[in-house]
Amino acid sequence: DQQVKQNSPSLSVQEGRISILNCDYTNSMFDYFLWYKKYPAEGPTFLISISSIKDKNEDGRFTVFLNKSAKHLSLHIVPSQPGDSAVYFCAASARSTSGTYKYIFGTGTRLKVLA
Amino acid sequence: KAGVTQTPRYLIKTRGQQVTLSCSPISGHRSVSWYQQTPGQGLQFLFEYFSETQRNKGNFPGRFSGRQFSNSRSEMNVSTLELGDSALYLCASSFGQPKETQYFGPGTRLLVL
DSSP states (O other): OOSEEOOOSEEEEETTSOEEEEEEEOOTTOOEEEEEEEOTTSOOEEEEEEETTOSEEEETTEEEEEETTTTEEEEEESSOOGGGOEEEEEEEEEEOTTSOEEEEEOOOEEEEEEO | OOOOEEEOSEEEEOTTOOEEEEEEOOTTOOEEEEEEEETTTEEEEEEEEETTEEEEEOSOOTTEEEEEOTTSOEEEEEOSOOGGGOEEEEEEEEOOOTTOOOEEOOOEEEEEO
């Protein structure tokens, strides 16, 4: 059961335009969400996060939007740059029965920014 | 500060063998989590260790095990390897508080023949 879904395996965007990466989740107990970027032969690197008490968080060219009623979050990259070409993972966390948190990752979206 | 390091970076094993992977977290981080990445499956959570104790566990068979040492370094062991265990194994470290950002190592790519 995939609790965090990234339904678009790939996305191509022209340099300078907006990239929108989407993520859907099924567990209403998720209360913290993160986006990671992964280049080949490297581990994922943290991009941006959002708590469930917010609906938007912005950091430079990156903005994450959270729609709790739709159980949907999206990452906007404006303007897109060729160096943004990577695989993007969304992740969600919820408090487990032991009181700790663990992260559930989506399957990733490969973004290609065309020069 | 040095990042998360993982050794070895690449490994080839045959079915039935066992393998041990190592992860050194960022200095001061007490939580180490392990993930398996396969094409189309994203990052699947294996387990998390905090202060030498397994704090969380994913849905993997008992062939997958781990441990953490007093210096927070962690090892992951897979016994009786199967072809389907071929994957990129990533470890991530954090201080261990709730809702924290995890920092990932470069991963160990395991190929089972």
